Amino acid sequence: MAAFGTVFMPQMIQARFSDNAWSETSVVPSDKIELHPGAHVLHYSSTCFEGLKAFRHEDGSIYLFRMDANIARMKQSSALLSLPAFDDAMLKGMIIDIVRQFADETPLPPGSMYIRPTHIGTEAAIGKAAVPSLSSLLYVLLSPVGDYFAGGSTALRILLEENGMRCAPHMGMVKSGGNYASALAPISAAREKYQADQILFCPGGDVQETGAANFILIDGNEIITKALDSTFLHGVTRHSILTIAKDLGMTVTERNFTVDELLERSAKPGTEAALSGTAAVLTPVGTFIHNDKEYKVGNGEAGPTTMRLRQALNDIQWGKAADTHGWLTKVDV
Template structure:
């Protein structure tokens, strides 16, 4: 199986913004795009993206998961980055069109079709560091993916970083490439020095998120995660997991969580921790590394509630459970 996100469908949906208006979307080859070397995105990072999935049910039908939430978040990112505004209906139709075209290629469970809407500023103007782009491209790529847990859900090792930040605090809720780039250095260093899988950024002792996923702590019947603010990504999977946790009768606490409280709770028998995101849904965390010491979360294995929540979400996505929250869009 090829690495996650490295195989693409041969065509994509694309729309251009020029002369202060959007053109019609079209289906084009996905092997390349044409950009001027002075394009705004290449110099001033006018770019944002989304990640969502389409799933094949047992009856052969194809359904996109929570497309409306992803489109809403992308519109928010575009506004915060001063990219041209777009009507949600435009992106919705683009996603539907390209998924419908390659509906036969959507893998059966436990695979899925990963959908990557991308928005970039294209104006050739290196003198516009303090001004928004006047032209842009919006496109939607597709990438069939297999089971993220094909070799088992091995609990992750996280390094708690209290001195650094994933990105600028006011940019955390924007899904932009620069935020991921700024986290690469600390993550690479953590892998080399302490064999960590990811860094959990906790500036000033405030537990936030890792380089690419939201963090969740489960202590008995209470699920704890940071309250939404502009410093970290408002994950669609995070929101889905919290909704399902409430459905299962768990107490969901969206609040500040300090490193001290995290380590104290993590040491309890039965405590669980996990990362939530589109790719892996809910990935168990088994070890927290802090100031050179390793702290086992619970028994160090994937927790019962973590696996139950992940299964509950998967069952909705693949049509094995009722979609009570109207999260699926049929193609």
């Protein structure tokens, strides 16, 4: 199977903002965009994006998962990056229209159609380092996908990094490309030196998130995860998993916690850890690497609570369990 996110549908949908107004949406080829070399996004990183999925149910129907939450977060990211504002209804219509067009290409479970709305500043003005772009492009790409991590539910190896940060603290809650770019070098170094799958950034010992996913610790019937603030991404999957955990009678604790506490709890039998995200879903963590030493999480393998929560989320997405929170939006085809 092709690597996650490397196969695209041949068309995408887009809208352009200029002269204080949005254009009509249009469906165009997805293999290129017209962009001036002086475009604001290329020099000053005025870009944000989202990731959500469409799922095919057993009866052939197509459902979007938590689209409204992703649109709300993208509007927030756009505002924090001073990109032109857009209406919820416009982006919602764009997502539904392009998913409908390629409904027949939506994979059966465990696959899905990954949806990537993207918003970029397009004004050709290299003198605007401290001024927002007055024009922008909003587009939606589609990519049929399987598991994000090649090993599927195989437990990951995670390096704990106390000295570095994923991104600037006030930018953590913005889903912007620059945040991911700033984490690439340390992740690549961790992969080469420690064969780590990801880095869990813990500046000053404060456990935050990895380069591409939120982090949760499971200690018995309790889930522990960092409380929401501006330093890390407010994941939609994170919120979904915590909601499902509460539905299952688990205790959810959102608070700051340290690397020392993390390692102490992880040594206990039955403790589990996992990464959550639209792409990752809920992927188990089996090993922490800290100060050149390795620490197993529980027994070092995928834990039953992690897999139970992952399955519960998938069952809602795939239409095998009741959608009691109104997370699914049907795409009429």
